Every structure is written in structure tokens, then in C-alpha cells.
Amino acid sequence: MHLDDESLERLLHGELDPGPEATVRSHLASCPSxxxxxxxxxxxxxxxxxxxxxxxHEAPEIDWNSALHPTSTRARAGSRIAASIAFxxxxxxxxxxxPDSPVRGWIDRLRGMDAxxxxxxxxxxxxxxxxVSGLSLRPAGAFEIDFEDSQAIGAIRLRLVRTPExxxxxxxxxxxxxxxxxxxxxxxxxxxSSYEILVPESAASIRLRVDGKELxxxxxxxxxxxxxxxxxxxxxxxxxxxxx
Amino acid sequence: MDVLAFPPRSGDVTKSPSRGLLFRMSQITAIRSRGERxxxxxxxxxxxxxxxxxxxIFRYLxxxxxxxxxxxxxxxxxxxxxxxxxxLPERPDHWLVTxxxxxxxxxxxxxxxxxxxRDAHAxxxxxxxxxxxxxxxxxxxxxxxxxEALDRISGxxxxxxxLRAEGYSYRDMATILELNEASVGTLLARAKRAFxxxxxxxxxxx
Numbered sequence: 001m002h003l004d005d006e007s008l009e010r011l012l013h014g015e016l017d018p019g020p021e022a023t024v025r026s027h028l029a030s031c032p033s034x035x036x037x038x039x040x041x042x043x044x045x046x047x048x049x050x051x052x053x054x055x056x057h058e059a060p061e062i063d064w065n066s067a068l069h070p071t072s073t074r075a076r077a078g079s080r081i082a083a084s085i086a087f088x089x090x091x092x093x094x095x096x097x098x099p100d101s102p103v104r105g106w107i108d109r110l111r112g113m114d115a116x117x118x119x120x121x122x123x124x125x126x127x128x129x130x131x132v133s134g135l136s137l138r139p140a141g142a143f144e145i146d147f148e149d150s151q152a153i154g155a156i157r158l159r160l161v162r163t164p165e166x167x168x169x170x171x172x173x174x175x176x177x178x179x180x181x182x183x184x185x186x187x188x189x190x191x192x193s194s195y196e197i198l199v200p201e202s203a204a205s206i207r208l209r210v211d212g213k214e215l216x217x218x219x220x221x222x223x224x225x226x227x228x229x230x231x232x233x234x235x236x237x238x239x240x241x242x243x244x
Numbered sequence: 245m246d247v248l249a250f251p252p253r254s255g256d257v258t259k260s261p262s263r264g265l266l267f268r269m270s271q272i273t274a275i276r277s278r279g280e281r282x283x284x285x286x287x288x289x290x291x292x293x294x295x296x297x298x299x300x301i302f303r304y305l306x307x308x309x310x311x312x313x314x315x316x317x318x319x320x321x322x323x324x325x326x327x328x329x330x331x332l333p334e335r336p337d338h339w340l341v342t343x344x345x346x347x348x349x350x351x352x353x354x355x356x357x358x359x360x361x362r363d364a365h366a367x368x369x370x371x372x373x374x375x376x377x378x379x380x381x382x383x384x385x386x387x388x389x390x391x392e393a394l395d396r397i398s399g400x401x402x403x404x405x406x407l408r409a410e411g412y413s414y415r416d417m418a419t420i421l422e423l424n425e426a427s428v429g430t431l432l433a434r435a436k437r438a439f440x441x442x443x444x445x446x447x448x449x450x
């Protein structure tokens with residue numbers, strides 16, 4: 001009884017379990033005909049796969065921008081709008097530069113209005129949302145999270161979790177995180193990002209400070225001080241640093 | 245799998261001079277210490293899948309179709325769909341190649357492909373890419389013969405053989421092509437023989 005194609009191919013491709021493989025190998029040792037078929041199949045495959053290589057072309061890179069935003073007509077419209085704005089700015093600039101131009105007065109008035117306007121919550125929203133990134137680490141014992149600065153825009157949402165790791169996710173523009181076994185500092189000066197932080201219940205203590213002010217403290221899962229608890233189980237902490 | 249599921253975000257892309265348009269990789273900079281791990285954003289995960297699987301998926305489609313432009317279009321569409329999906333499947337390579345295969349099968353019968361093939365063949369017959377006329381002719385002949393032989397075996401044999409050439413395991417191939425895993429070896433042996441015979445017989449044998 002000779003080996004079937006299935007066994008020979010599986011042996012060739014390392015797809016046999018150890019038991020069946022030993023059986024197949026012991027048959028091959030005593031059957032020159034099956035051994036020859038195995039070698040023939042191996043040689044054929046190597047030749048054919050070599051021939052397949054003659055068909056190959058270099059892979060072009062994906063153009064993600066046009067692939068994800070396939071509205072080239074909109075892009076062209078966008079550039080027309082940009083050109084119009086550039087023209088208006090140029091014309092405005094010339095009018096502003098003219099002596100005794102009323103434009104100068106209008107612009108200065110507009111500037112004054114702008115300065116008194118409150119910043120839009122959430123910062124300037126670009127069309128493209130930023131991805132979420134962060135850091136996860138396991139605290140050794142008492143752990144401190146320090147935000148270097150208060151922020152006019154942005155919030156911290158913090159939740160107690162059963163997992164053993166502290167996790168921080170940054171939503172928005174980049175900040176630098178620096179971590180050690182007992183602390184995590186967030187270089188958030190001038191940032192408008194928001195933060196989602198997961199804090200393990202099991203940690204001896206977790207303290208969160210913004211610009212030196214303590215906003216959150218939990219000890220073995222018992223929350224000692226915190227901001228408001230929202231309906232989704234997150235404590236919302238004010239990054240403005242106004243709440244002690 | 246060491247992946248945290250994040251809510252999907254739309255495309256955050258940035259221009260990188262060396263590699264074309266890529267996803268922005270590091271949203272945060274971090275000074276790393278022992279025992280911590282970076283949480284990767286979804287675009288970063290898609291980027292990793294792209295780095296790991298794009299070349300193979302393109303090659304597979306290129307060999308399958310004989311049309312590099314079509315292969316590039318389909319490979320790109322598969323990655324775009326992965327991105328729009330918003331989360332990574334357990335086996336991104338399975339998912340991508342399955343989506344790509346479905347797209348290819350849909351595309352196959354259209355007139356668009358016939359037009360393209362005509363153009364592609366015309367382009368490949370231009371001998372400029374080869375260093376000497378004799379070498380060019382030989383390489384062209386081999387390529388045309390391989391193409392013709394590959395087109396002559398059955399679609400299922402072609403898909404299977406080319407997946408194996410990309411190193412997929414029997415279980416993977418059975419999943420992707422919806423085959424009975426126990427007979428993958430038999431089908432492969434048959435596909436190899438068919439391809440070998442078609443190649444030896446040369447063109448116009450059928």
C-alpha cells in the first residue's frame with residue numbers, strides 16, 4: 001500500500017502531526033517508489049514557484065489620501081476656494097496698506113472683537129479626526145499621575161477598573177508622557193487634548209494632580225476625592241485646575 | 245491578541261517623503277520604562293497590517309489576474325475596507341485576502357478588465373525593459389508561457405496554488421477558499437501537476 005497525495009504533500013509542507021508523520025516517514029524509508037514521488041513533487045513545486053516569480057511586478061504604494069478621500073472633484077473645488085481666499089487676502093492687504101483706507105479701521109475693530117471672544121470648546125476642529133493613542137503600565141505600589149499644567153480646554157475622564165494596569169489614552173494632539181514605576185507625568189502645557197485614564201482598583205493608592213493640585217485620590221479602590229461621576233462610570237475631572 | 249479596541253476614527257494621514265502617504269505613527273512621544281506597553285491607535289494597527297501583508301496580497305492578485313493595475317486597485321480597496329471596518333479582525337491577512345479575492349471574482353468578468361489586459365499585454369511586449377534583445381525575447385517567452393499555463397488550470401487550482409506560494413498553511417487556505425481542510429494536500433498535488441503539464445505542453449496545446 002503506497003502513500004496518498006495528501007500524506008506526501010502534508011509531509012512536504014510540514015503539515016502532519018507528529019504521530020502520522022512518523023508513520024509516513026517509516027513507510028518512505030522502505031518504499032523507494034513513494035520516496036521518488038515525494039522528491040518529484042518537491043522538485044516540481046520548487047520549479048513552478050520559481051516560474052511564478054517571472055510574472056511579478058513591483059508593488060505600487062497605496063495613495064492613502066486619495067484612497068480614503070476619493071472626492072477629487074471636491075479637492076479641486078477646495079483649491080479654487082483657496083485661490084479665491086488668497087486673492088481676497090491679497091486685495092485686502094493692498095487696501096489695508098493704502099493711506100487713509102477705511103479697511104484699516106475695520107480690520108483693527110475686528111481684531112479687537114476677536115480678542116474678547118471666548119475660545120470654542122474642544123479647540124479648533126479640523127476635518128480629520130486624530131487617532132487615539134496612549135500608554136499602559138503596571139504600578140508597583142502607590143502611584144502618582146501628574147499633569148504639569150492646567151488646561152483651558154480639555155478634560156480628564158477617569159474610571160476604576162479590575163485590570164492591574166494604569167492606562168492613559170490621549171485624545172487630541174500629541175503630548176509627551178514620561179513614566180516610571182511609581183509615577184506618570186504628562187507634559188500638557190498648551191495642550192488642548194482630553195485624556196481617558198483607567199485606574200486599577202487593586203492599586204495601593206492612585207493620586208492625580210494637575211499643576212500640583214490634587215484632583216483625584218483612590219486607595220485600594222476606595223475613592224477619597226474626585227470630580228463628578230458621570231452616568232457611564234467615569235469621574236470627570238476639570239483640567240482648568242479651578243476645583244481643589 | 246495584544247490589541248485594545250478603540251473607537252474607529254476617520255483617516256488621519258500625513259505625507260511622509262520616503263514612503264508616500266502613510267498614517268501618522270506616533271500620536272504621543274513617550275519615554276518608555278520597564279514593564280509598560282504602548283497602546284496603538286487603530287490607524288497604527290492598519291499600518292502594521294499594511295507593512296506585514298500588502299506586498300504579499302499585491303503579488304497574489306498580480307499573479308492571479310496577470311494585471312498589475314487591477315491587482316493594485318483591488319489590494320488598495322481591501323486595505324481601505326479594513327480601515328473603514330474600524331477594528332482589526334483576528335487574522336488581518338485572512339480577512340484581507342478573502343475580501344481581495346471576492347473583489348477580484350466580481351471584477352473578473354467585466355469589460356473593464358478585458359480592456360486593461362489588452363493594454364497590459366501591449367505594454368509588456370515593449371522590449372525596453374531588457375538589456376539585450378535575445379534576453380528580452382527569452383524572458384518574454386517564459387513569462388507568456390507561465391501566464392498561459394496558469395490561466396489554463398482551473399480557477400480554484402490557481403487560487404490555491406498561489407496562496408501556497410505565499411506561504412499560507414493548509415488550515416488558512418481551507419478557511420480562505422472554503423475547502424475541506426483534510427483534502428487540501430490532494431488538491432495542491434493536483435494543481436501542481438496540472439500547472440506543470442500546462443507549462444510543459446506550451447501555448448496553443450488546448
